[in-house]
Amino acid sequence: MAGGQERELRRRIKSVESTKKITKAMELIAASQIAKAKGRIESNKPYHGGMRRIIVKAAQGDSRAAARLLGKPEKVETALVIVVVGDRGLSGAYNSSVLRATERLIADLKQAGTSVRLVVVGKKGASYFRFRGQAVELGFEGFSDKPAFSDALGVAAAAAGPFVSGEVEQVLMVSTRFISSATQRVDTVQLLPLVDPSASQVSDDEDSKPEAKALTGYTEFEPEAGTLLAELAPKALESELFTALLEASASFHTAQQRAMAAATENASDLAVTLTRVMNRARQDSITTEIMEIVGGAEALRQD
Amino acid sequence: MAMIGVEVVTPERNLFTGAAVSLVTKTSEGDLTVMAEHAELIGDVIPGVTKIEFASGEIMDVVVHGGFLQVHTEEGAADDLFRDGEEAPARSTRVTLLAGVAELTTDIDLAQVDVEIAEFEVAVDKFAALLSGKGPEDPTLKESEFELEQARTALDRARLRKLAVSAKSAS
Numbered sequence A: 001m002a003g004g005q006e007r008e009l010r011r012r013i014k015s016v017e018s019t020k021k022i023t024k025a026m027e028l029i030a031a032s033q034i035a036k037a038k039g040r041i042e043s044n045k046p047y048h049g050g051m052r053r054i055i056v057k058a059a060q061g062d063s064r065a066a067a068r069l070l071g072k073p074e075k076v077e078t079a080l081v082i083v084v085v086g087d088r089g090l091s092g093a094y095n096s097s098v099l100r101a102t103e104r105l106i107a108d109l110k111q112a113g114t115s116v117r118l119v120v121v122g123k124k125g126a127s128y129f130r131f132r133g134q135a136v137e138l139g140f141e142g143f144s145d146k147p148a149f150s151d152a153l154g155v156a157a158a159a160a161g162p163f164v165s166g167e168v169e170q171v172l173m174v175s176t177r178f179i180s181s182a183t184q185r186v187d188t189v190q191l192l193p194l195v196d197p198s199a200s201q202v203s204d205d206e207d208s209k210p211e212a213k214a215l216t217g218y219t220e221f222e223p224e225a226g227t228l229l230a231e232l233a234p235k236a237l238e239s240e241l242f243t244a245l246l247e248a249s250a251s252f253h254t255a256q257q258r259a260m261a262a263a264t265e266n267a268s269d270l271a272v273t274l275t276r277v278m279n280r281a282r283q284d285s286i287t288t289e290i291m292e293i294v295g296g297a298e299a300l301r302q303d
Numbered sequence B: 001m002a003m004i005g006v007e008v009v010t011p012e013r014n015l016f017t018g019a020a021v022s023l024v025t026k027t028s029e030g031d032l033t034v035m036a037e038h039a040e041l042i043g044d045v046i047p048g049v050t051k052i053e054f055a056s057g058e059i060m061d062v063v064v065h066g067g068f069l070q071v072h073t074e075e076g077a078a079d080d081l082f083r084d085g086e087e088a089p090a091r092s093t094r095v096t097l098l099a100g101v102a103e104l105t106t107d108i109d110l111a112q113v114d115v116e117i118a119e120f121e122v123a124v125d126k127f128a129a130l131l132s133g134k135g136p137e138d139p140t141l142k143e144s145e146f147e148l149e150q151a152r153t154a155l156d157r158a159r160l161r162k163l164a165v166s167a168k169s170a171s
Helices: A001-060 A063-069 A094-110 A123-131 A149-164 A195-205 A208-214 A223-300 B112-132 B141-170
Strands: A079-083 A116-122 A139-141 A168-176 A183-193 A219-224 B004-009 B014-020 B020-026 B030-034 B041-045 B048-054 B059-064 B068-076 B091-099 B103-104
Touching: A001 A168, A001 A223, A001 B004, A001 B041, A001 B068, A001 B091, A001 B103, A063 A223, A063 B004, A079 A094, A079 A149, A079 A223, A094 A116, A094 A123, A094 A168, A094 A183, A094 A223, A116 A123, A116 A149, A123 B059, A139 A149, A139 B059, A149 A168, A149 A183, A149 A223, A149 B004, A149 B141, A168 A223, A183 A223, A219 B112, A223 B041, A223 B068, B004 B048, B014 B048, B020 B091, B030 B068, B048 B141, B059 B091, B059 B141, B112 B141
Parallel strands: A079 A116, A079 A168, A116 A139, A219 B041, B004 B091
Antiparallel strands: A168 A183, B004 B014, B020 B030, B020 B041, B020 B048, B041 B068, B048 B059, B059 B103, B068 B091
């Protein structure tokens, strides 16, 4: 039945075309979300930068308190790992690359004799770890598209609580950093103890060095630097987390746009290929029919 | 009168930037007024109202739900905070107020705040009751504690907003 094959192909082409419409729409939506997410990253910059500046100054004011709060802990019995992924899929390797990096991190930590507690941001992460039997202590979802500062406060509280009470010695975070529209990278950073921002600033921002050196004047602290630093630490954590959430959401939308653009292109290619196959099938059936008629006519004439 | 550059920054937006005469706020050590040529300072800001006074004598109230303050005096430190037509002194004082949550009293809708207070009071009671019903072994204990804490914070904030607006309209 040649005609049946043709009908089948026609149906497939139609379904590919409608899939293409959907992926195209998702691509456009993601593209518009990228712009908004980038805007939010920009609005957060003055706060994030100011917070880092203050921490650096306060750390200079009381280096002994700073040593307690900043840097790498000597022995880590238990580490809390925060994983930041998306609520939705259809975004290429975005979720899976973060989850894979997390798996690796957990394996490394366990090998070093550290027990791990997991806090997951994003629906995709929660279901992933639940499926693998890895206990998730707290799961957050519903804001990975457009995180608000209050969302970051919630996650920060979940991380700071166990750290302050001494249940965990280290808080790590695996998330996707938005370096530029073209580059996003999965990164693991230590959130607590706070990493001295002045140390990292030197490497990724050479311009800030002379300014930091110029600040040798006397600075008043209210309250004294040590107390202030202890107050600042959780706020800095909130700010770091919020920044990470914003960058993760921008990365998610970028990944989704890219994945959907590729899917749209694939759908176009597939539709072209299927159309060719369908045309050939139709031509074949026509040829066969003609051959049958001609063959029949020939047979009659010979009689 | 010598002016200072003031910026009130939250993670979600720049609440205010501009030139002012003074800024009055409260740190955990007590009241603090910043005017031009104030010494270098880093301090905390406890939840309350921060007042910014302008050259015109107008006072802007900012409700700050906790934050930090940096005062920095240097040549050209606050240049970008002065608008056109406002003479920036060569050596200027820049006041940066960082707050997780802050708003202008003029942006607060009192009727809305009353509704919020009522809502959060109910939420706090509900979560507290829920929590007291759970044993120490309950796997959702942490989440409930967390929800209660969130509701309490929200209630405190709403109450502070109401207080600030009432105080402003009374004065």
